[in-house]
Amino acid sequence: MASFVVRHIIRLMLLLFAVSIVVFFLVSVSPIDPVQANVGQSAYLNMSEEKRAALAQYWGANTPIWERYINWAHDFIHGDMGTSLRYNAPVSQVIAQRATNTLLLMAVAWVVSGLLGFCLGILAALKRGTWVDKVVKTYCFVLAATPAFWIGLVFLIVFAVWLGWFPIGFSVPIGKAAADVTVFDALHHLALPALTLSVVGVANIAMHTREKAIDVLESDYIRFARARGYSPWQALRTHGLRNLALPAITLQFASISEIFGGSVLVEQVFSYPGLGQAAVTAGLGSDVALLVGIAIFSAALVFAGNLIANILYGVVDPRIRAGVGSYA
Amino acid sequence: MPSAISRTAPPAVAAAPAVLHQPQRRRVANRQALLASLVCAVVLLAIVVVAGRFVLYDVAVATDFSQKNLAPSLQHLFGTDWMGRDMFARTVAGLSLSILVGLLAAAVSSVLALVLASIAALGGRRADAVVTWLVDLFMGIPHIVLLILISYACGKGFWGVTIAVAVTHWPNLTRVLRAEIMQCRESLFVGHARKLGQGSIAIAVRHMLPFVFPQYLVGLILLFPHAIMHEAAITFLGFGLPVDVPAIGVILSESMAYLSAGMWWLAAFPGLALIATVMLFDLAGSSLRKLIDPHSTQE
Numbered sequence: 001m002a003s004f005v006v007r008h009i010i011r012l013m014l015l016l017f018a019v020s021i022v023v024f025f026l027v028s029v030s031p032i033d034p035v036q037a038n039v040g041q042s043a044y045l046n047m048s049e050e051k052r053a054a055l056a057q058y059w060g061a062n063t064p065i066w067e068r069y070i071n072w073a074h075d076f077i078h079g080d081m082g083t084s085l086r087y088n089a090p091v092s093q094v095i096a097q098r099a100t101n102t103l104l105l106m107a108v109a110w111v112v113s114g115l116l117g118f119c120l121g122i123l124a125a126l127k128r129g130t131w132v133d134k135v136v137k138t139y140c141f142v143l144a145a146t147p148a149f150w151i152g153l154v155f156l157i158v159f160a161v162w163l164g165w166f167p168i169g170f171s172v173p174i175g176k177a178a179a180d181v182t183v184f185d186a187l188h189h190l191a192l193p194a195l196t197l198s199v200v201g202v203a204n205i206a207m208h209t210r211e212k213a214i215d216v217l218e219s220d221y222i223r224f225a226r227a228r229g230y231s232p233w234q235a236l237r238t239h240g241l242r243n244l245a246l247p248a249i250t251l252q253f254a255s256i257s258e259i260f261g262g263s264v265l266v267e268q269v270f271s272y273p274g275l276g277q278a279a280v281t282a283g284l285g286s287d288v289a290l291l292v293g294i295a296i297f298s299a300a301l302v303f304a305g306n307l308i309a310n311i312l313y314g315v316v317d318p319r320i321r322a323g324v325g326s327y328a
Numbered sequence: 329m330p331s332a333i334s335r336t337a338p339p340a341v342a343a344a345p346a347v348l349h350q351p352q353r354r355r356v357a358n359r360q361a362l363l364a365s366l367v368c369a370v371v372l373l374a375i376v377v378v379a380g381r382f383v384l385y386d387v388a389v390a391t392d393f394s395q396k397n398l399a400p401s402l403q404h405l406f407g408t409d410w411m412g413r414d415m416f417a418r419t420v421a422g423l424s425l426s427i428l429v430g431l432l433a434a435a436v437s438s439v440l441a442l443v444l445a446s447i448a449a450l451g452g453r454r455a456d457a458v459v460t461w462l463v464d465l466f467m468g469i470p471h472i473v474l475l476i477l478i479s480y481a482c483g484k485g486f487w488g489v490t491i492a493v494a495v496t497h498w499p500n501l502t503r504v505l506r507a508e509i510m511q512c513r514e515s516l517f518v519g520h521a522r523k524l525g526q527g528s529i530a531i532a533v534r535h536m537l538p539f540v541f542p543q544y545l546v547g548l549i550l551l552f553p554h555a556i557m558h559e560a561a562i563t564f565l566g567f568g569l570p571v572d573v574p575a576i577g578v579i580l581s582e583s584m585a586y587l588s589a590g591m592w593w594l595a596a597f598p599g600l601a602l603i604a605t606v607m608l609f610d611l612a613g614s615s616l617r618k619l620i621d622p623h624s625t626q627e
Contacts, residue, residue, distance in 0.1 A: 015468050022465075026481035145606035147557050149564055150599035153580060157592045168588055261472035265561055269584070276472075280565050283476045295477065298470045306468075 012303055019299045023292045028065035034286030082289030086281055091293040102274035106259050108194040113201030114252045121209025126232055140203040148262040152196040152269035159192060166192045193270045197262050209248050216240040250312040256305030260298055362615040369612035373427055380424025387417035388574040400593050407593035419598045422576040423605050429559045433493035434551040441498035442544055445505035463499045475558060479567040489568035493555050501547040512539045542620045549613035553606045576602050
């Protein structure tokens with residue numbers, strides 16, 4: 001157990017180290033001048049030479065990249081993630097503020113898409129070959145070909161513009177003091193982005209569950225249960241659901257990377273102030289510290305998801321658990 | 329016994345007899361239908377590219393302020409935007425760009441995957457460990473974040489988005505091909521060929537290539553949909569094609585400012601067209617897989 005924990009902590013360290021190197025390398029080869037990207041073309045042309053030099057100093061454009069990396073890494077090890085030049089605040093603070101929004105959005109989408117996908121998959125398998133199955137399959141097939149941000153735009157048109165049920169963007173009402181924002185306001189603003197992300201995430205899990213459920217339905221033990229007089233649904237509920245649920249949960253944990261990617265796009269559509277939007281702002285504004293911070297945060301998130309998935313694989317299938325009893 | 333089984337089995341299973349139980353003529357027709365759908369998909373995509381690049385490109389960037397903000401009609405199938413540009417022409421031009429970027433990026437990505445998979449499978453333990461670690465690293469960062477970073481590193485624009493999409497789509501295919509090549513290397517026929525004294529180049533060309541190539545081709549075609557969607561996404565976020573180019577991502581991102589004014593057609597039709605394109609590629613890929621992959625001919 002202890003060696004398991006240590007091994008994964010070392011792997012996480014290595015991964016985060018590699019991610020930070022990759023990000024710094026990519027930023028260093030970029031031809032984009034951070035000063036020009038942030039002050040705009042006309043302002044840059046009208047600027048005095050000293051002002052430009054001062055700004056270049058502020059954005060660290062003259063410092064060699066390896067020196068910046070060493071400075072950054074030194075601070076990072078001491079728990080300081082640097083200062084976001086775009087938001088003029090510590091990176092950890094920017095990330096903490098926005099991570100709450102993003103994680104809430106992702107959590108809702110994760111649960112809803114998982115449950116919905118699982119149920120649809122089971123339903124399609126039970127009604128295999130009928131119109132129900134065809135509808136579910138078509139839905140998944142079309143959805144797999146649909147960009148998340150376009151679904152967001154369509155929901156925006158239908159639910160926010162035509163029906164007016166939901167606000168058109170942001171996470172709180174415009175012009176309302178932060179203290180007056182109620183939980184209902186927050187949920188009201190969260191609903192549409194979360195719905196978009198949930199709808200997109202269904203396809204994968206539904207198709208996976210359908211395949212597995214068909215395998216289970218064709219197995220001998222289900223046939224035996226059917227011979228004892230169970231209906232297909234009864235047989236599946238008593239003998240199949242548990243075998244199906246764990247792989248589905250595992251798959252859902254392994255797909256955190258995709259949900260994060262979807263949330264970046266969806267946040268952009270709904271102007272939802274989360275990590276994805278901050279990443280886009282940081283990228284467009286050459287905010288290296290924030291970019292590295294978000295990349296590391298998201299990599300750690302994906303790592304955690306994959307780790308949980310791996311552990312669950314072991315729980316589901318004892319043969320995968322290395323070093324356990326007779327299977328070792 | 330068989331009758332008892334078929335009575336207890338769900339009726340849907342009994343209703344779909346195995347393909348091999350059907351007369352041979354119907355099986356051939358099935359194959360021809362696959363071939364026809366493949367050809368249709370390819371021809372349609374080619375038409376979109378030609379139309380978008382050469383026929384409609386000038387229309388797509390031409391402004392006409394007497395025709396602005398029009399809802400879809402027979403004259404302007406997809407309506408017009410706030411500068412009076414015809415949305416149908418813009419959509420087709422955008423799709424043609426998406427397809428070209430997708431083709432280029434998927435081709436590069438698949439070659440990368442093939443090379444890395446070969447190195448991993450044939451280059452010994454160390455090479456395998458390095459490649460596997462690279463795959464894990466690339467899959468450990470969310471794809472969108474990686475795309476943003478690489479596009480930024482390449483200075484955004486056409487090359488930014490193309491390079492970003494090209495160098496991030498190989499990990500999955502690399503895994504598949506690596507497993508395939510390893511299986512092939514351990515297979516009996518390669519072992520026999522080696523025992524019969526064939527050189528490694530001869531084995532690679534005559535025995536391994538025909539085994540791996542179908543997987544590679546299918547993987548390549550199934551990369552297109554991802555490549556196209558990621559191109560649109562990156563352009564939508566502002567890291568891809570510049571705003572003066574009629575690209576799907578640009579169209580959709582510009583449309584956001586006009587949605588609250590009720591101009592739904594700016595977003596609806598270009599998106600639908602993009603979905604249709606992606607599904608055409610999917611269709612082409614899955615038809616091709618069924619045609620050339622011996623494991624799925626029974627589907």
